[in-house]
Amino acid sequence: MVEDGRRVLSNVVSSQAVLHAVYGGVVPEVAARHHLENICPVIAKAMSDAGMTYPELDAVAVTQGPGLVGALLVGVQVAKGIAFVHGKPLVPVHHIAGHLEAPALARGEDVPCPALALVVSGGHTSLFEMAARGEYRLLGRTRDDAAGEAFDKVAKLLGLGYPGGPVIDRLSEGADDQAHEFTIARIKDGRPDFSFSGVKTAVLYHVRREGIAPVADPAAAPKEIRDLVASFQRAVVTALLRRLEQTARTRRPRSLILTGGVAANRRLRADAARLAEKLGLPLFVPPIALSTDNAAMIGAAGQVAFEQGRRAGWDLDADPHLPLG
Ligand code: KG4
Ligand code: ZN
Numbered sequence: 001m002v003e004d005g006r007r008v009l010s011n012v013v014s015s016q017a018v019l020h021a022v023y024g025g026v027v028p029e030v031a032a033r034h035h036l037e038n039i040c041p042v043i044a045k046a047m048s049d050a051g052m053t054y055p056e057l058d059a060v061a062v063t064q065g066p067g068l069v070g071a072l073l074v075g076v077q078v079a080k081g082i083a084f085v086h087g088k089p090l091v092p093v094h095h096i097a098g099h100l101e102a103p104a105l106a107r108g109e110d111v112p113c114p115a116l117a118l119v120v121s122g123g124h125t126s127l128f129e130m131a132a133r134g135e136y137r138l139l140g141r142t143r144d145d146a147a148g149e150a151f152d153k154v155a156k157l158l159g160l161g162y163p164g165g166p167v168i169d170r171l172s173e174g175a176d177d178q179a180h181e182f183t184i185a186r187i188k189d190g191r192p193d194f195s196f197s198g199v200k201t202a203v204l205y206h207v208r209r210e211g212i213a214p215v216a217d218p219a220a221a222p223k224e225i226r227d228l229v230a231s232f233q234r235a236v237v238t239a240l241l242r243r244l245e246q247t248a249r250t251r252r253p254r255s256l257i258l259t260g261g262v263a264a265n266r267r268l269r270a271d272a273a274r275l276a277e278k279l280g281l282p283l284f285v286p287p288i289a290l291s292t293d294n295a296a297m298i299g300a301a302g303q304v305a306f307e308q309g310r311r312a313g314w315d316l317d318a319d320p321h322l323p324l325g
Contacts, residue, residue: 001050002296005101005303006108010049011289011296014038021162025152026122032070039078046295054086061302064092064312065322067123072318080314091302092312094324098297099259100128100136103284105300111284116253118244120268121260121293122148122163125194125240127247128325130257134304138325139247140192147236148262150196154203154232158225159214167218169265172230179227180206184239192247199235203228237268241275248279258285261292 001009016034020026047053062079065072083090099119104110115130116139125148126141145153148165155164160171182202185195206212206228215221248256256279258272263285276283290297 001046001052002105002299002303005300005307006105008105008290008296008299009052010046011294012042012046012049013289013292013294014042017163024156024162026068028068028070031068032074035071035074039074043078043082054082054088057086057088059083059089059091059302059306061091061093061298061305062312062316063095063098063298064316065095065319067095067318067320069318069320072320076316076318080316084314089306090312090314090316091306091310092316093298093301093305094322095298096124096126096128096324097134097136097301097304099124099291100130100257101300101304102259102286102290102294102297103257104133105296106286106290107284111257112254112282114251114253115255115257115284116244116248116251117257117259118240118263118272119260120147120240120258120262122146122152122262124260125196125262127192127243129251129253134308136325138323139251140194140243142194142196143187144195144197145200147194147196147240148260150200150236151233151262153200154229157204157207157214158212158221158229159216160218160221160229163261165262165265168229168233169267171218171221171226172233172267175223175226175230177227177230177234180231182232182235184235192243194239194243196236196239199232199239203232233265233267237265237271240268241271244272245275245279248281253281256281256283258283259291263291264288 060079060083062075113132117128119126125146127139129137152164160167182199185198187193256276
């Protein structure tokens with residue numbers, strides 16, 4: 001629940017990570033069923049945490065896409081139901097617009113625009129330019145895996161569990177990140193795109209060549225694995241920030257944004273802060289609770305869309321591939 005797009009009244013997150021950990025990743029069918037079970041209790045808690053009643057709402061914002069269609073459909077249908085019954089406008093929101101609005105929500109005011117935003121999550125790795133509030137332009141994106149997906153796949157390979165990012169982040173602390181040199185493909189056609197499937201495969205080949213067995217307990221991972229994941233993490237972070245720097249030098253933004261689940265990564269946060277200082281730009285990174293997927297960021301982006309007059313009809317459909325910018 002968000003007020004004026006700038007104040008979080010409540011933000012209830014029902015994580016399915018424990019469920020998906022059993023399979024080493026998200027199973028779409030399982031995700032959709034658990035959305036169905038959890039969505040009404042979560043909304044009831046969000047309303048009571050905020051101390052609000054339905055008639056007091058100005059509008060209902062809902063993620064239209066992109067994402068897993070089963071999960072999106074559950075959200076869209078429930079949002080329609082609430083808006084229909086209570087006579088409220090229904091505002092469709094793009095998932096990434098939510099990530100892009102999270103920094104402004106966190107600081108309670110707009111970020112200086114144009115802003116250059118690196119959105120890094122399990123499903124996306126993109127560079128956006130925010131020319132003004134609510135005006136997003138896609139500059140570049142991954143051509144294969146998202147950065148978070150690479151973290152998750154490398155973790156799975158080593159028996160580190162799901163989601164992989166936080167474990168790799170922890171295991172890398174104090175490890176030798178120079179132990180291996182994993183190079184990340186450079187896109188040479190001039191577009192500020194990314195590619196992470198190569199580094200994942202390089203780790204796979206290394207693991208096979210060295211005969212490294214998956215660990216039974218991530219907390220007891222040997223030095224060999226800690227150095228390996230630290231080197232992998234360094235390669236991913238370097239590739240992300242290299243692109244961010246190149247693009248900042250050509251686009252000359254007034255601020256930088258780092259957002260999405262992978263923005264929780266401590267190495268990425270620290271190196272991005274150093275880069276921002278070098279470039280003389282302010283860096284906005286939402287706190288972790290607003291960086292990883294959450295409803296408050298959708299409320300913030302919903303406010304922007306609401307003010308721009310965006311409304312959905314009762315035929316609103318989920319769009320798993322909804323484009324932005
Ligand atoms: O934004 P998000 O919560 O969901 C998607 O929209 O995908 O991002 C989830 C992703 C997962 O791939 C997870 O491994 C990654 O964010 N992640 C991290 C860290 N915490 C979460 N990656 C690296 N380091 C972390 N500390
Ligand atoms: Zn996300």
